[in-house]
Amino acid sequence: MNLTLRIWRQKGSEDKGRMVRYEVADVSPDMSFLEMLDVLNERLTLEGEEPVAFDHDCREGICGMCGMVINGVAHGPEVTTACQLHMRSFSDGDTIDIEPWRAKAFPVVKDLVVDRGAFDRIIQAGGYISAPTGSAPDAHSIPVAKADADRAFDAATCIGCGACVAACPNASAMLFTAAKVTHLGLLPQGQPERASRVVRMVDQMDAEDFGGCTNIGECAAVCPKGIPLETISRLNHDLLGSLSGADAK
Numbered sequence: 498m499n500l501t502l503r504i505w506r507q508k509g510s511e512d513k514g515r516m517v518r519y520e521v522a523d524v525s526p527d528m529s530f531l532e533m534l535d536v537l538n539e540r541l542t543l544e545g546e547e548p549v550a551f552d553h554d555c556r557e558g559i560c561g562m563c564g565m566v567i568n569g570v571a572h573g574p575e576v577t578t579a580c581q582l583h584m585r586s587f588s589d590g591d592t593i594d595i596e597p598w599r600a601k602a603f604p605v606v607k608d609l610v611v612d613r614g615a616f617d618r619i620i621q622a623g624g625y626i627s628a629p630t631g632s633a634p635d636a637h638s639i640p641v642a643k644a645d646a647d648r649a650f651d652a653a654t655c656i657g658c659g660a661c662v663a664a665c666p667n668a669s670a671m672l673f674t675a676a677k678v679t680h681l682g683l684l685p686q687g688q689p690e691r692a693s694r695v696v697r698m699v700d701q702m703d704a705e706d707f708g709g710c711t712n713i714g715e716c717a718a719v720c721p722k723g724i725p726l727e728t729i730s731r732l733n734h735d736l737l738g739s740l741s742g743a744d745a746k
């Protein structure tokens with residue numbers, strides 16, 4: 498396939514940034530989206546130009562690093578990560594726009610790379626337990642209802658990619674925060690901090706300048722791990738219970 502790419506280039510946080518057009522030829526439909534960018538970057542490097550900066554690590558859909566907006570959609574046309582998106586999702590002759598996550602809380606570092614440190618600080622605010630759980634065999638001695646274990650695991654699959662924020666018109670981090678609150682709040686080991694955790698994490702989310710949730714649902718629509726909107730209901734339930742002094746059940 499021969500493609501036209503229009504990529505956001507921004508030298509640093511102070512630079513205004515602009516879309517730059519590139520032509521790429523002979524792209525295999527079997528390449529991943531990041532491999533296609535690798536081919537472009539090899540060429541730019543050989544031509545003495547600055548390669549396009551983008552984040553990536555595992556390239557297996559598990560680290561959440563490869564955030565980018567592709568043709569206006571977080572991670573592009575499939576509900577997956579950019580590293581798991583393949584060029585067969587596009588057609589010969591296509592023009593593809595590639596931009597960084599757009600959110601006040603995710604400032605652009607360079608080109609497609611944004612600073613997602615705000616997510617780390619939300620986790621630091623409450624994403625931990627104090628209960629001594631011992632080694633793995635000891636952990637098995639604490640009975641957890643299968644339904645709770647499954648729901649906690651589903652929430653724990655959140656990879657912190659930030660697509661939910663990028664897709665939300667309010668740039669809200671509610672789905673991410675709710676996933677973190679939920680995966681600990683459903684387990685017996687997570688109960689001692691359950692009431693304070695949700696307050697601290699939501700406070701930190703607000704302090705980081707993420708927007709408020711108005712139940713639009715774009716977050717869940719693009720989440721590569723299928724974190725459902727009901728996770729946000731659970732966060733709100735725990736938050737209201739905590740603020741009103743009621744036990745969250």
Ligand code: SF4
Pocket residue numbers: 654655656657658659660661662672673676716719720721722723724
């Ligand atoms: S909730 Fe989904 S979209 Fe948001 S950070 Fe977690 S995995 Fe990514």
Ligand code: FES
Pocket residue numbers: 552553554555556557558559560561562563578579580581
């Ligand atoms: S590079 Fe790790 S999820 Fe894409």
